[in-house]
Amino acid sequence: MERYVCGDCGHIYYSNPKVVVGSVVTHQDKVLLCRRAIEPRKGFWTLPAGFLEENETPEDGAKREAREEASCDIxxxxxxxxxxxxxxxQVQLFYRARLPEPRFAPGTESLEVKLFAWEEIPWTELAFPSVRRALDHYARTKDREVFTPGSNPEASQALPRFGGASGTAPG
Amino acid sequence: MERYVCGDCGHIYYSNPKVVVGSVVTHQDKVLLCRRAIEPRKGFWTLPAGFLEENETPEDGAKREAREEASCDIxxxxxxxxxxxxxxxQVQLFYRARLPEPRFAPGTESLEVKLFAWEEIPWTELAFPSVRRALDHYARTKDREVFTPGSNPEASQALPRFGGASGTAPG
Known part of the structure; x- marks a missing residue:
């Protein structure tokens, strides 16, 4: 494992995996997406998501990201x-979330924020593969109260018992 | 947010949340526990678990921890x-796992590794609250193929729809 060591004092800085937290946010069957104002993938559509901060729960982090990127309370x-x-x-945790009121606006990291009906989602302009994957898993499970959270295709192989239930490849 | 900055070169070392990965491992209805050989909580019983490393999936990390702490393949x-x-x-991801063969041995971080029948689990000698919490959630869900993963009591309040199903306080 590579480690950063300060050349001055020898202090070791552990370089840890990073946790990304985000949400598939809906309001009356429409999905909230943000068009990125920053690189990477500037101009492409994404879910409100970002790096978990220190001393923050993943749930609070997901809510903070929605506030920062879409100025909304989920x-x-x-x-x-x-x-x-x-x-x-990277470890990415995505939540299913509701937008009680359709009030939102682009934050500094978004060019545009919009609610999309499912058939209007700009599939070819999504920023990252995990956005597509999270949306697909949302569609498969949205009517269920209890469901198996989505996981990597590789992980589904590592979790054979549930490979059939949750491992369908994004279309 | 506090950041480490190298006094020599000014490089900023981001201090990120840490990801812990571990498993509730069973073999024929018995649960595998490890008695800690290291601080904190030396001498107390825990699940095979530890920090996720760089460039490792959580699933691979959980399997590595079982190999390191209990010399077993799960x-x-x-x-x-x-x-x-x-x-x-800390963000902690726990998996439900099987030990196909009852072959295990203490790794360098364990004094002892043992399979416990449920009623033999040393509840008063568990190392961390999340060990108890993970065992309780295992007991509640072990016969289900599809279930809602356990979450913090606080998070269950943040996830009201599932508060009743998964938010039962550990007894």
């Missing part, structure tokens, strides 16, 4: 998915 | 729970 409903990208040392 | 079955401790900037 109500979390369930853990939707846990994805990971080993190459980037 | 098969993951489902995401059991996601807990967090904001004060410690």
């Amino acid at each position: 109500v979390l409903d369930a853990l939707l998915a846990v994805y990971s990208i080993a190459r980037l040392s | 098969v993951l079955d489902a995401l059991l729970a996601v807990y967090s401790i904001a004060r410690l900037s």
Whole structure:
């Protein structure tokens, strides 16, 4: 494991995996997406999501990201998915969330925020593969109170008992 | 947010929340526990668990921890729970896992590794509150293929729709 060591004092800085928290937010069957104002993937559509901060629960982090990126207050409903990208040392926690009132506006990291009916979602202009994956898992499970959270395709193989239930490849 | 800055070169080292990965591992209805050989809580019983490393998926991390602490190969079955401790900037992912063969031995961080029948679990000698919480959620959900992963009591309030189903306080 590579470690940053300060050349001055020898202090070791552990470089840890990063936790991303975000939400699939809906209001009357429409999905909230944000068009990114920053790189990477500037101009592409994403879910309100970002890095979990120190001393923050994942639930609070997901709500903070919705406030920062879409200026809205959301109500979390369930853990939707846990994805990971080993190459980037990222663990991503997505929640299913409701927007009680259709009040939102772009934050500084968004060019535009919009509610999309399912058939209007700009599938070819989504910012990241996990956005598509989270939306697909949302569609598969939205009418269920109890469901298996989404996971990586690789992880579904590691979790064979549930591979059939939650491991359908995004279309 | 506090940041480490190298006094020599000014490089900022982001201090991120840490991800703990672990498992409730069973073999024929018995639960595998490890008696800690290291502080904190040396001498107390815990689940095989530890910090996720860089470039590792949580699933691989949970399997590695079982190898390191209990010298055993486990098969993951489902995401059991996601807990967090904001004060410690920790996000904890616990999996439900099977031990196909009852072969295990203490690793360097364990004094002893043992399979416990449910009524033999040393409840008063468990190392951390989340061990008790994960075991309780395991007991509530062990016969279900599809279930809501456990979450913090606080988070259950943040997820009101599922508060009744998964928010029962540990007894």
